[in-house]
Amino acid sequence: MLEVKEINQFYGGSHILRDVSLSAPVGECSVVLGRNGVGKTTLLKCLMGILPIKSGQMLLDGKDIAKMSPEQRVRAGLAYVPQGRDIFSTLTVEENILIGMAKFSGAKTRKVPSHLYEIFPVLDEMKHRRGGDLSGGQQQQLAIARALASEPRVLILDEPTEGIQPSIIKDIGRVIRKLADQGEMAIVLVEQFYDFAEEFADNYTVMARGQVVAQGRGDDMPEKGIRELVAI
Numbered sequence: 001m002l003e004v005k006e007i008n009q010f011y012g013g014s015h016i017l018r019d020v021s022l023s024a025p026v027g028e029c030s031v032v033l034g035r036n037g038v039g040k041t042t043l044l045k046c047l048m049g050i051l052p053i054k055s056g057q058m059l060l061d062g063k064d065i066a067k068m069s070p071e072q073r074v075r076a077g078l079a080y081v082p083q084g085r086d087i088f089s090t091l092t093v094e095e096n097i098l099i100g101m102a103k104f105s106g107a108k109t110r111k112v113p114s115h116l117y118e119i120f121p122v123l124d125e126m127k128h129r130r131g132g133d134l135s136g137g138q139q140q141q142l143a144i145a146r147a148l149a150s151e152p153r154v155l156i157l158d159e160p161t162e163g164i165q166p167s168i169i170k171d172i173g174r175v176i177r178k179l180a181d182q183g184e185m186a187i188v189l190v191e192q193f194y195d196f197a198e199e200f201a202d203n204y205t206v207m208a209r210g211q212v213v214a215q216g217r218g219d220d221m222p223e224k225g226i227r228e229l230v231a232i
């Protein structure tokens with residue numbers, strides 16, 4: 001379980017995150033919703049240790065991770081699929097996935113586990129192609145496979161459906177659901193689209209201007225009042 005308790009973050013004098021709290025239990029897809037610029041990516045960067053927080057707590061299975069470096073957090077079990085994917089376009093698909101295994105040592109760092117190619121068969125077909133040759137949707141699948149390669153306890157995804165064709169959105173959705181249902185990891189999914197969130201959220205958090213403005217169980221996510229706070 002990942003817990004965020006009343007975190008505050010500033011960019012210079014701008015107060016970007018204001019007392020943000022949420023819980024992401026193992027076996028659930030925890031969706032964070034909100035429009036452009038409300039602070040979703042900032043929250044995820046704080047979780048990963050890429051940005052410092054001014055106050056608050058971040059706990060992984062009860063252990064405080066707030067002072068850890070990004071590398072230490074990856075070792076502790078966090079994996080991040082950044083907005084815009086950030087795959088290495090000159091490296092092959094296989095090399096990109098192997099980068100996700102850097103926290104391991106020995107022979108384990110040299111072979112992509114077959115289950116990752118089973119999750120995303122297209123990556124198996126394209127494993128010797130360069131990352132930059134893949135479509136946007138395939139690159140997103142690659143970024144998710146790279147994150148999964150670290151065998152995370154918490155998988156953090158920043159708008160994985162952004163700019164991707166509907167058929168691949170469906171594939172990605174199926175994978176996220178399956179991973180959550182396997183019950184071995186917590187998933188934190190940032191989204192702007194109500195319908196996608198409504199389909200996948202076991203619990204939801206809606207942000208507006210750096211604050212949590214609604215939170216609850218996915219089954220009880222009210223359409224009225226929330227649709228206005230997201231993109232569509």
Ligand SMILES: Nc1ncnc2c1ncn2[C@@H]1O[C@H](COP(=O)(O)OP(=O)(O)OP(=O)(O)O)[C@@H](O)[C@H]1O
Nearest residue numbers: 011016034035036037038039040041042043083192
């Ligand atoms: N490096 C930065 N320096 C200063 N302000 C920043 C920086 N990055 C983001 N911001 C500001 O912080 C706020 C939150 O940005 P953030 O990227 O977290 O939003 P977001 O919810 O992820 O938006 P989007 O849906 O467009 O990805 C915005 O007002 C943005 O302008």
Ligand SMILES: [Mg+2]
Nearest residue numbers: 040041042083
């Ligand atoms: Mg963002």
